Amino acid sequence: MATRLPKALLTTLALLLLFATTATRPTVHAHTGLSTPCGRYQSAAGCPPPPPGQAIDYDINSPIGSNLKINQTLCKSSIPYPFESRTVYKAGDTIQTAYSLGSTHGGGHCQWALSYDGEKTWVVIQTEIRTCLQTTPDMQGSYRIPVKLPADAPSGNVTFMWLWINAIGDRELYSNCADIRIEGRNGGSVQGVAPLIANYGPSNPHFPEFPTAEFPDGHELFATRQQVTIMVKGSEGGAVDPSQSGVALSPKAANQPNSA
Template sequence: MLRKSILLIAVLQLAALIAHAHVDLTKPCARYSSAPGCPPPPAGQSIDYNTNAPISSGGINTQPLCKHSVPYEKRTVYKAGESISTEYGIGSAHGGGHCQWALSYDHEKTWVVIQTEIRTCLQGAVTGQIVKIPVTIPPDAPSGDATFMWLWVNSIGIRELYSNCADIRVEGRDGGSINGFEPLLANYNATYGIIPEFPNPTDPDGHELFDARKPITITVKGSGTGAASTPDPSSSSKPNKNVASGRRDHLQSSMLFISTAIMLSLVSLCL
């Protein structure tokens, strides 16, 4: 009887883990998000029920940065200088960590970071909570279709990198440039290195890696539509290797299938 009770508790804990995994961007809507109020995916695409899953685990990347390469047909419009009240659905906040927000005007080829929060991002968040974080579009941001990206390096747990992308349109100047830094893709692959866990205030947290991010200038041609961007030749780094593939990740689905099979097996033992 005791053994069955222990197994049943394990089943319930596993079910809770499956149902409340990790964190995702819910406002603006991440691509193909299942969050209430988000638009349906573009033609030929499917709702992503795993937008809260990491794009890398243990330093092995399993998905491209935006997870999906086909943008939404309808974009959320923001004005240059506007503060976006971004929102995040919390499954497990892993002690908080480092967040970066970035813009791309050239279909995710080049990125410029517009805001960074070191160590305290999502800190103290609890399961089921919706966390709001204001993110400001630069006042000098040019007009054009853009991709808005959120990146998160978790503080506690398996070394992971999380990312979601939202399709927006910026209303600002007709052409111009944004100066900033390239995103740090820590924990993504061997190129960028691993930031170890940092649950305690005195633990090394890799903040110096953010200080060493390479400068970049994103230049957008003044056309009103069809904006394009180029990195500053004098300051840009190597091409971003993390956007090249359009391959979909099946790892999360496989893990969910395996976890579900284990759960059903445990249930049968309890009966």
């Protein structure tokens, strides 16, 4: 008959495991970043060169902030790729997202979101709680996670964002954005929730480490995300306009993280 270990002992063992992991952490942090679709200014093979005046982001895997401070904006870089450099997907497609090999910090929480208005308004299209990036990397050293685009997504130039709250290590928030084009219906709406922004400065929620199921992981906060509806204007003739993909409307508070 199996012996059930006391909860206190399990907690102690988890803390010892956490200590061993963090004690051997290299001083040069090898984190994880979005490589497919190409994160903005990504150096990976097959990714387009940065827009004029911008440089390759060789630190694309680094966090954008921690529970103590904000280092960068949600997309890290605010200048998008031009129309002709964007990867094209059809509404309803499943994107086989890939993440470069690095430290996955015990997994954690991931969210994927879309913006049609230049990163002012976001709507989450997929969430993975606790188990994100806990899979085994493939032969190319990448982690792959399928993310399905809404079947009724309107056509337009879209920013595709990945957010990650790591389970183990410094309390950080990771984010990369990819500039894509969606071919779907001519105008319409996308409904969902606003992203949960955490470990991003002292004014946003703080998630402590959660190395095992014995530790609280803050999953209940995901149920408090505000509902969002993005309305996208159709274009005359149904074609995608390279300069204007639509206007997104949503309660501002639902998408703007605290900046202090």
